[in-house]
Amino acid sequence: MALLQISEPGESPEPHTRRLAVGIDLGTTNSLVATLRNAVPECLPDDEGRTMLPSAVRYAEDDVEVGYTALVHRGDDALNTITSVKRFMGRSVTDLRDESKARYQFTTASGDGKGQLKITTRRGSVSPIEVSAEILRALKVRAEESLGGELYGAVITVPAYFDDAQRQATKDAAQLAGLNVLRLLNEPTAAAVAYGIDKYVDGLDQDAEGCYLIYDLGGGTFDVSILRLTRGVFEVLATAGDTHLGGDDFDEALAKHALDSWQLTRALSPAGQANLLAASRAAKEALTESEAATIKVNWGCGFDSSVDVSRETFFAITQPLVERTLSAVKKSLRDAKLKVDQIDGVVLVGGATRMPHVRAALEAHFGKPPLATMNPDEVVALGAAIQADQLAGNAKPGEQHLLLDVIPLSLGIETMGNLVEKVIPRNSTIPIAKAQEFTTFKDGQTAMAFHVVQGERELVSDCRSLAKFELRGIPPMVAGAARIRVTFQVDADGLLSVSASEVTSGVRAEVAVKPSYGLADGEIASMLQSAFTNANDDMQARALAEARVDAQSLLESMHKAFEEDRALLNDAEHAMLTSQMGYLKQLAQGNDHRAIVRASEDLNRASTEFAGRRMDKAVQRALAGKTLDQIA
Amino acid sequence: MNNIVDHFSILCVERAFALDLDALAAAYRDLQSAVHPDRFANAPDAEKRAAMDQAVLVNDAYNTLRDPVKRAMYLLWLKDVNGMDEKNTSMPHDFLVEQIEWREAIADAKLKEDIDRLDEMTTELQNIIDSMGSTFSAAYEGGHIATATTLARKMRFMQKLTEEVDQAIAGLE
Numbered sequence: 001m002a003l004l005q006i007s008e009p010g011e012s013p014e015p016h017t018r019r020l021a022v023g024i025d026l027g028t029t030n031s032l033v034a035t036l037r038n039a040v041p042e043c044l045p046d047d048e049g050r051t052m053l054p055s056a057v058r059y060a061e062d063d064v065e066v067g068y069t070a071l072v073h074r075g076d077d078a079l080n081t082i083t084s085v086k087r088f089m090g091r092s093v094t095d096l097r098d099e100s101k102a103r104y105q106f107t108t109a110s111g112d113g114k115g116q117l118k119i120t121t122r123r124g125s126v127s128p129i130e131v132s133a134e135i136l137r138a139l140k141v142r143a144e145e146s147l148g149g150e151l152y153g154a155v156i157t158v159p160a161y162f163d164d165a166q167r168q169a170t171k172d173a174a175q176l177a178g179l180n181v182l183r184l185l186n187e188p189t190a191a192a193v194a195y196g197i198d199k200y201v202d203g204l205d206q207d208a209e210g211c212y213l214i215y216d217l218g219g220g221t222f223d224v225s226i227l228r229l230t231r232g233v234f235e236v237l238a239t240a241g242d243t244h245l246g247g248d249d250f251d252e253a254l255a256k257h258a259l260d261s262w263q264l265t266r267a268l269s270p271a272g273q274a275n276l277l278a279a280s281r282a283a284k285e286a287l288t289e290s291e292a293a294t295i296k297v298n299w300g301c302g303f304d305s306s307v308d309v310s311r312e313t314f315f316a317i318t319q320p321l322v323e324r325t326l327s328a329v330k331k332s333l334r335d336a337k338l339k340v341d342q343i344d345g346v347v348l349v350g351g352a353t354r355m356p357h358v359r360a361a362l363e364a365h366f367g368k369p370p371l372a373t374m375n376p377d378e379v380v381a382l383g384a385a386i387q388a389d390q391l392a393g394n395a396k397p398g399e400q401h402l403l404l405d406v407i408p409l410s411l412g413i414e415t416m417g418n419l420v421e422k423v424i425p426r427n428s429t430i431p432i433a434k435a436q437e438f439t440t441f442k443d444g445q446t447a448m449a450f451h452v453v454q455g456e457r458e459l460v461s462d463c464r465s466l467a468k469f470e471l472r473g474i475p476p477m478v479a480g481a482a483r484i485r486v487t488f489q490v491d492a493d494g495l496l497s498v499s500a501s502e503v504t505s506g507v508r509a510e511v512a513v514k515p516s517y518g519l520a521d522g523e524i525a526s527m528l529q530s531a532f533t534n535a536n537d538d539m540q541a542r543a544l545a546e547a548r549v550d551a552q553s554l555l556e557s558m559h560k561a562f563e564e565d566r567a568l569l570n571d572a573e574h575a576m577l578t579s580q581m582g583y584l585k586q587l588a589q590g591n592d593h594r595a596i597v598r599a600s601e602d603l604n605r606a607s608t609e610f611a612g613r614r615m616d617k618a619v620q621r622a623l624a625g626k627t628l629d630q631i632a
Numbered sequence: 633m634n635n636i637v638d639h640f641s642i643l644c645v646e647r648a649f650a651l652d653l654d655a656l657a658a659a660y661r662d663l664q665s666a667v668h669p670d671r672f673a674n675a676p677d678a679e680k681r682a683a684m685d686q687a688v689l690v691n692d693a694y695n696t697l698r699d700p701v702k703r704a705m706y707l708l709w710l711k712d713v714n715g716m717d718e719k720n721t722s723m724p725h726d727f728l729v730e731q732i733e734w735r736e737a738i739a740d741a742k743l744k745e746d747i748d749r750l751d752e753m754t755t756e757l758q759n760i761i762d763s764m765g766s767t768f769s770a771a772y773e774g775g776h777i778a779t780a781t782t783l784a785r786k787m788r789f790m791q792k793l794t795e796e797v798d799q800a801i802a803g804l805e
Contacts, residue, residue, distance in 0.1 A: 182673060233661045327805045334798055391673040402665050428695065431669060433688045491684065492669045554676050561679075604677045611679040615667060615686055622666035623644050623659070 019152035021182065021392035022143045023190070023384025026132060026156055026170065028086040028220030028246060029351070031055045032378060033139040034385035035147060036394070041194065041382040044146045052377060053142075055219075056083045057134045059121040066138040074278070078270040079104060080121045084248060085135075087220050088128040089173075090165030093117045097244065103270065116169070129173045136177035153180035155388040157380050159221040160186035161241030161408045163454050164466050164496050171493065182391040184493040187380045188214035188225035189405055191349040192234055194374060194383030210344035211237070213332070215362060215370065216380075217325060217352040220246035224328050226336040226343070232401040238335035238427050239408050240328040245321065247284075247352030253318050254280035254309065258295045261307045272299050287311050288354050315357045322361050329365065335427050346370040351377045404429050407490055414451035414460045416441075423488045426456065433489040437503075440484070444476040448484055452498055471500040473507045547596040551588040554600050555581055558607065561614060568613045580606055639693035639706060649707060649769035653698065660694040700765045701791045704772075704784040711777055715784045727786060734793050742800040750801050757794045761787050 023041075025032045030052040034043045043051035050068075058070035058081040074081045082104070088096075092115055093108045105120040118125040136156075144151055156174050158167055167184055174181045191214050209230050216223040223241040227234050255276050259266065266273075279295045286293035287309070296306035333340065346362055348370050353359065362370045374382070390400055406427045412420040413436065423436050440448065449470050455463030474482055483503040490496050501508040558581055566574065584599040640647040644659045665671070667686035672679050696702045705715045734753075741749040764787045771780040 183670070230657075230661060233665065235661070327802075330805050331802055334801065391670060393674040400671075402661075402668055402670065404664060404668070429691045431684050431687050432691055489688075492687075553674060557675050557679075607676055608678040608682075611676065611682045614679065615682040618666040619663065619686065622662045 018394050019392040020143075020147050020149050021153050021155075021385075021388035021394065022139075022147075022151060023155045023185075023381050023386070023388045024136065024139055024157065024174075024179075025187070025190075025381035025384060026086065026136065026158075026173075027055055027380075028084050028218055028248065029055055030219070030377065031135050031139060032381035033143050034378070034381040035143065036385050036389040041385040043378050043381055044143055046142060053135065053138060054083075055085065055135055056081060057085070057131050058082070059123040059126070061122070064123075064134055066134050074274050075271050078274045080123075081274075082119060082121070082126075082131050084220055085128045085131040087244070088117060088119070089132065090163065090167075090169040091117060091128070102266075102273065129169050129176060132170070132173035133176035136174055136179060140177055140179055151179065152392050153182040153388065155183050155185050155190075155384040155391065156181060157185050157187045157190050157384050158494075159216075159218070159241065159243055160188050160223040160225050160236075160239040160405075161221065161243050162494075163243075163409055163464055164411075164494075165454075165464065166243070167494055171495070181493075182388055184495070185384055185387055185403075186223070186225065186236070186239070186405055186494075187218070187221075188216045188223050188239070188349060189227070189234065189236060189403055190381075190383030190387065191216060191347060191379045192225070192227050192229075192383065193386050193401065193403065194379045195347055195371070196386075211336075211338060211342055212345050212347055213329070213343050213366075214347045214349060215325070215329065215353065216241075216349035217358065218246050218350040219352070220244075220248050222246055222325055222328065224325070224332045226332050226338065233404065234401060235404045236406045236429075237338070238332045239406055240332040240335065241408070242324065242328060245324055247281075247350070249321055250284055250318050250352065250355070251277050251280040253321065254284055254295065254314065257309065257313070257317050258297070258305075258307050262305045269299075272297065275299075283309055284314070284355070287314050288356060311356075318355075319357070322358055325358070326361060326365060329362075340366055348372045348376050349379055405492075405494070406430060407432070407494055409454050409464075410456055411452070411454050411466075411488055411490070411496060412463070413486060414453060418460045420453055420455075420458055420460055420463055423486070424490065428490075430490050430494055431492050433487060435485050435487045438484045438486060439480050440474065440477065440482040441479050443479050445479070445482070446474045446476055447472045448474065448500075450486060450498070450500060452488075452496070466496065467498065469498070469500075471502065471507065474502045475505045475507075544591060544593040544596075547593040547600070548588050551584055551596050551600050554603060555585060555588075558603070561607075561610065565610075565614050565617065568617065569610060573610070577603070577606060577610065638710060639696050642690060642693040643697060645697070647707070647710070649700075649704060649765065649772055651697065651703070656694070656697060660690065663690045700761060701784070701787045704765070704768050704780075704787060707772055708777070708781055708784055713777060713781055715781050715788075723782075723785065723789070727789075731789060731793070735796070738793070738796055738800055742804070745804050747801060747804055750797050750804075753797050754794060754801075757790055757797065761790050761794075764790065 020035070022033050022035045022044075032043050032051055032053065034041055045051045046053065053067045054071050056067060056070040056074070058065040058073060058077065060073075060077075060080070070081055074083065093106050096106070096117070107118045107120055107125050108115050116127055116129075118127050119131070140151060154174065156170060156179070158170050162170070171181055171184060192212065211226060211228050214223070214225045214227065216225075221241065221243050222245040223239065225239040226237045228237055229235075258276065258280065276297050279297050283293040283295045290311070292308055292310045294306055294308050296304065298304040343366060346366050346368075348359070353372070353376050359370060387403070389395060406429050407424060408426060410422045410426045411424040412422040415421045421436065424432055424434050438448070447470055449468065451460065451468050452466045453460055453463040454466055457463055471484060474484070484500060485503050486498065486500045488496060488498055499508060558577070562574075569577070580599070580603045584596070584603055587596050587599050638647070643656055643663070645651055645656055664687065667683055667690060669680060669683045669687055672683040675683070696706050708715045738750070738753065741753070764783050768780050768783040768787065771783060
């Protein structure tokens with residue numbers, strides 16, 4: 001047997017160090033970063049003590065400005081100051097609403113207006129992914145300075161109702177900002193975690209169990225999720241929403257009201273539009289506390305307009321928006337098969353839920369006041385921080401909770417006649433995999449095209465197109481004889497991958513669904529490259545550092561697995577794995593990052609069987625204490 | 633676990649239509665607590681993949697068993713009967729007439745924008761599915777598979793009506 005390096009019992013080979021992990025709420029209007037300190041989640045403030053970073057990026061002459069600095073010139077440099085970029089994530093020019101179209105100059109890479117849109121600025125055209133990456137990078141810097149070290153990873157939140165293209169775009173942005181994405185987490189689910197509803201909700205019994213509805217009205221998106229809480233398990237029963245409805249729309253309704261009263265059809269200039277929206281937002285916020293407010297806009301050249309708005313008027317002109325949120329609430333209740341009185345509490349999330357008529361509408365619908373004990377602006381980031389801490393491996397086993405989330409929109413495939421065949425219905429718990437069989441319809445057909453779509457409508461043209469791909473090399477057979485199996489797999493981030501194979505011959509094709517709306521891998525690589533220009537050495541060093549960290553963490557988990565489950569391996573298997581670990585450890589002290597990566601991959605492959613056995617054991621353990629005779 | 637792992641054995645409940653749904657949900661949560669990919673976020677790739685596969689299996693089993701129609705179809709499938717077979721859709725004449733009447737009633741309520749009536753229909757349909765379920769259970773346990781198959785298909789028709797009612801309500805709200 002090879003000479004083995006074995007640590008003393010009870011002494012872990014690598015001392016357990018706490019990994020720096022953060023939760024990031026990448027919002028339409030504001031973004032936040034939070035972390036867990038001494039078991040308490042808290043948002044990290046900037047130098048001036050502000051936790052919120054406006055989600056604004058300005059492409060100035062010689063610099064890229066983010067946050068408050070970017071907003072300074074929103075009025076006089078509107079075309080180069082990008083706000084509410086979240087609304088453009090995973091979207092094409094043809095998806096844009098008219099109000100948005102007027103704000104910037106858009107282009108599209110693919111010419112037909114259907115690819116990911118880009119925004120023209122003085123520093124060239126930028127994609128929403130790049131703009132979002134600037135915001136994420138600023139938060140990463142803030143976190144690393146505040147925590148005094150490099151981040152291990154981050155949980156990034158997304159609206160529950162984001163489709164696959166929007167999720168993929170968010171993950172790409174995080175990757176571009178140099179963040180290790182531990183998980184994409186749905187915003188309402190994050191809020192539920194922060195509320196720790198199973199433990200701490202004010203006015204409820206300790207360890208209260210039951211069904212909660214999370215009402216999340218953010219700057220630009222609206223989500224509602226219904227969760228059932230049972231002893232640390234957060235199970236999402238249904239989710240509904242509208243990715244084009246948020247606090248911004250209330251601003252726009254006020255702005256329209258102002259323009260009408262001034263008998264103008266539209267704002268005088270992009271700068272005027274920006275000023276008008278800012279004034280409308282200020283009035284909206286004032287109306288939460290006061291009975292009346294004034295919208296006042298300076299159009300430049302000494303010309304200005306103003307109008308007084310009463311709370312009553314504001315409520316009346318925005319009531320249709322509140323009604324839209326309520327119809328999503330009703331839809332989610334039907335999907336969860338619950339009645340209004342079966343909801344134990346309604347939790348408010350998002351700054352826009354401060355509006356009194358929103359709260360009143362919910363109270364009227366549910367017959368009890370909504371819960372708002374936490375700051376609705378911060379609650380999502382705080383929940384993400386708790387989840388990030390757990391995913392980074394910092395939480396103790398007894399303190400772990402579990403999130404079981406769902407996919408918000410059905411996934412399907414185009415069949416003949418522009419119809420959609422649903423493969424995975426909405427509100428299915430993830431991760432999930434489903435296979436569907438198709439066949440050829442012509443004799444000797446050797447290729448088949450697939451079109452993957454997302455949405456609830458029956459016609460392909462009414463759903464979002466996610467990807468098109470082809471399976472080639474099908475052996476010629478008579479029509480109807482080939483068996484083409486298409487498998488959809490949605491992972492725990494809610495991201496889809498699709499593969500197709502012909503069952504009798506084994507011909508395969510696979511796509512990760514991110515072609516037209518997300519970035520191709522090559523594109524990300526080239527952006528990363530340009531971000532590290534003239535720094536080839538840096539990249540080498542970075543690659544080496546990453547390979548070492550990965551190897552280290554693999555070795556740690558293998559040691560831990562040995563401690564727990566040595567008994568699942570026979571001596572030969574144990575010796576084999578141990579010697580591979582020794583080899584990897586040796587390589588990790590050297591400078592060849594490729595060799596380290598290769599050895600890590602080898603070790604991963606070699607331990608597949610062991611992993612399977614450990615998983616079986618975990619299953620058995622979970623069932624222990626149950627009637628085991630039923631399983632046999 | 634032995635070689636034949638079906639949805640019932642995965643979730644540790646007896647193979648029968650009549651299920652303790654609370655026990656089913658509890659077993660589901662316990663299993664996911666053990667195998668969910670979040671538990672393996674820092675594990676080697678091999679364990680991550682294994683966790684993903686297991687979590688998918690557990691979700692699939694739970695989704696099938698918690699829904700009465702899917703559960704009935706699955707029980708038939710375990711007896712090599714494909715209740716969803718589209719070549720075999722002949723249903724009793726009076727049942728089809730009843731279906732047409734339901735559809736007319738839904739269309740009528742929709743036209744009158746009568747959400748209350750639609751809500752009532754949801755409850756009525758649910759009661760019908762429940763009572764068909766009990767009859768299915770008896771037929772299945774008694775080995776009357778042909779009868780059970782017809783019942784399962786009837787349940788599926790009823791569930792489709794429920795979905796139509798849901799859509800009608802959604803359209804009105």
